[in-house]
Amino acid sequence: MSDKPEELSVQSSQNEQELSSDAKQPMAPKNIAEQTEHVVDTPQSRLEQLVEQLKHDIAEDVVDEAVINEVNGQLPTITIKKEHWLATARWFQLEEEWSCDYLRNLAGVDQGDELEVVYHLISLQTRREIAVHVKTEREQPWIPSVTPLWPTANWNEREVYDLLGIDFPGHPDLRRIMMPDDWVGHPLRKDYDPSDSEV
Amino acid sequence: MIRTEELLLNVGPQHPSTHGVFRIVLKLDGEIIREATPVMGYLHRGTEKLAEQLNYTQIIPYTDRMDYVSAMTNNYVLVHAVEKMMNIEVPERAEFMRLIVMELQRVASHLVWWGTYLLDIGAMSPFLYAFRDREVIIDLFNELCGARLTYNYMRVGGVKWDAPSGWIDKVRDFIPYMRKRLKEYDKLVSGNEIFLARIKDVGKYDAQTAIAYGLSGANLRCTGVNWDLRKQEPYSLYERFDFDVPLSFNGDCYDRYTIRIEEIVQSLRILEQAVEQFPSGGETMGKVPRVIRPPAGEVYARIESPRGEIGCYIVSKGKAEPYRLKFRRPSFVNLQILPELLVGQSMTNLITILGGVDIVVGEVDC
Numbered sequence: 001m002s003d004k005p006e007e008l009s010v011q012s013s014q015n016e017q018e019l020s021s022d023a024k025q026p027m028a029p030k031n032i033a034e035q036t037e038h039v040v041d042t043p044q045s046r047l048e049q050l051v052e053q054l055k056h057d058i059a060e061d062v063v064d065e066a067v068i069n070e071v072n073g074q075l076p077t078i079t080i081k082k083e084h085w086l087a088t089a090r091w092f093q094l095e096e097e098w099s100c101d102y103l104r105n106l107a108g109v110d111q112g113d114e115l116e117v118v119y120h121l122i123s124l125q126t127r128r129e130i131a132v133h134v135k136t137e138r139e140q141p142w143i144p145s146v147t148p149l150w151p152t153a154n155w156n157e158r159e160v161y162d163l164l165g166i167d168f169p170g171h172p173d174l175r176r177i178m179m180p181d182d183w184v185g186h187p188l189r190k191d192y193d194p195s196d197s198e199v
Numbered sequence: 200m201i202r203t204e205e206l207l208l209n210v211g212p213q214h215p216s217t218h219g220v221f222r223i224v225l226k227l228d229g230e231i232i233r234e235a236t237p238v239m240g241y242l243h244r245g246t247e248k249l250a251e252q253l254n255y256t257q258i259i260p261y262t263d264r265m266d267y268v269s270a271m272t273n274n275y276v277l278v279h280a281v282e283k284m285m286n287i288e289v290p291e292r293a294e295f296m297r298l299i300v301m302e303l304q305r306v307a308s309h310l311v312w313w314g315t316y317l318l319d320i321g322a323m324s325p326f327l328y329a330f331r332d333r334e335v336i337i338d339l340f341n342e343l344c345g346a347r348l349t350y351n352y353m354r355v356g357g358v359k360w361d362a363p364s365g366w367i368d369k370v371r372d373f374i375p376y377m378r379k380r381l382k383e384y385d386k387l388v389s390g391n392e393i394f395l396a397r398i399k400d401v402g403k404y405d406a407q408t409a410i411a412y413g414l415s416g417a418n419l420r421c422t423g424v425n426w427d428l429r430k431q432e433p434y435s436l437y438e439r440f441d442f443d444v445p446l447s448f449n450g451d452c453y454d455r456y457t458i459r460i461e462e463i464v465q466s467l468r469i470l471e472q473a474v475e476q477f478p479s480g481g482e483t484m485g486k487v488p489r490v491i492r493p494p495a496g497e498v499y500a501r502i503e504s505p506r507g508e509i510g511c512y513i514v515s516k517g518k519a520e521p522y523r524l525k526f527r528r529p530s531f532v533n534l535q536i537l538p539e540l541l542v543g544q545s546m547t548n549l550i551t552i553l554g555g556v557d558i559v560v561g562e563v564d565c
Contacts, residue, residue: 071284072498101410105499107512107525118512120499124410124426131499152413155535163247178243178564187248188523 043074079133086144099123103150108160145170163188203229216550219560235541242564250524255491263349266562271304272504274353280500280511281355284493292481293357302466307336308505316554357484398452402552412536416507421454428503440472452555530562
């Protein structure tokens with residue numbers, strides 16, 4: 001995050017150089033002003049705007065963390081409190097400028113102290129895209145189900161339940177999907193102990 | 200209306216029409232399906248768990264075994280994700296090789312689907328024709344990397360093997376050959392009245408349902424949604440080539456059929472241009488550190504496989520092994536709509552609809 005403004009300043013100084021080399025243009029100073037004004041609309045500024053909107057529309061403490069994922073094509077990535085996740089998910093689905101109708105990926109991750117589920121949302125109309133992390137504690141983990149909002153979450157949540165043991169209240173049919181029904185434990189957890197390791 | 204006693208019918212896991220070890224439990228009222236419950240996991244190998252103990256190059260062979268009908272695109276999504284994380288430049292020649300094998304793979308994969316789908320519906324000979332033509336592609340791959348199905352061809356930063364001399368010419372020769380065959384198949388099958396009666400207006404859904412269920416590939420485009428990642432979020436060199444995204448609007452099995460056939464035509468178009476523009480020299484591997492250690496962070500890379508959006512989500516902690524690796528498998532996601540489509544259908548439509556989704560169970564279970 002910290003190197004972001006630096007990068008921006010580098011960009012604007014480059015623009016200045018370009019413009020000053022083209023000295024014949026009489027409107028150059030004004031152009032620079034426009035340019036810098038334009039630069040304000042960065043992924044970072046849009047992310048900050050989103051966080052403000054969420055705070056206003058959902059709750060003051062809804063966002064735990066908001067970063068731009070540089071390697072992933074400047075993908076805005078936010079961490080939402082699980083208590084507010086359902087309301088936030090509905091917000092992303094209904095808010096006109098987002099209208100995230102397509103849940104493209106849902107992955108569970110064991111982060112050690114906490115478990116988390118990562119949602120990759122996109123709107124096929126506006127093409128806006130966001131990654132949402134929702135964290136939950138290790139003992140008795142739960143995250144509200146988004147299956148009522150995106151039916152595609154159904155099997156994905158079952159898979160996360162099966163392999164990581166996260167409960168999804170509100171899921172219509174939460175049971176194991178990959179492992180046998182009588183399996184003990186959740187294999188994708190980092191502390192999972194395969195009792196028959198020689199197999 | 201006469202109601203009969205409810206019958207519980209178990210289809211699979213060894214039924215040939217379920218394309219692998221997939222099982223579905225049906226509640227039947229006479230011949231009408233009242234409820235369908237898919238049961239999977241028979242082919243679950245824990246690829247994602249295994250990957251946590253392997254370095255990135257070692258994971259590539261595992262991706263071959265997910266969607267074993269389209270191993271090249273699986274290879275690509277993994278190496279593409281790692282390259283994104285590490286910001287690795289892939290030489291042009293390597294990227295051309297990748298694109299050519301991915302499009303050949305798309306043709307081969309659609310041919311397998313075409314042949315087996317018609318076999319499911321009761322036509323024997325198309326299966327043999329499809330496999331004869333796919334064999335040409337498999338031979339090309341065999342010559343390139345020594346394997347017929349599990350290629351392990353791509354590497355982070357490039358490809359393992361350069362094209363042997365004369366290989367590109369063989370690809371060039373394949374294009375008119377396949378075009379001619381496609382015309383024959385169209386004559387043979389596409390107008391067949393029995394075939395049309397079995398697939399037209401069967402397994403219909405609209406665009407809204409398709410999007411809600413997260414469908415991708417031909418399953419999504421058959422409802423008129425223009426969503427092909429090669430066009431919408433271009434990766435590799437797809438921006439350089441001229442091709443169309445076949446669309447259709449009815450959302451039934453017939454539309455999915457026509458789209459896949461048309462996609463073969465479009466892939467051949469891409470191949471034709473790629474072979475023409477193929478660079479005469481250059482490296483097949485970019486500059487890659489000896490130990491591949493992506494910086495801490497996460498990435499979600501996705502590409503258009505023959506079955507839809509295949510994605511690879513990597514969480515790295517800066518080690519040589521991924522902390523978490525998750526594959527978004529199009530077969531798994533696309534299959535979810537099946538119980539919804541089957542309710543109220545006659546038993547005979549089960550195979551038509553299941554086949555139309557185009558699943559590979561290795562990818563469903565992963």
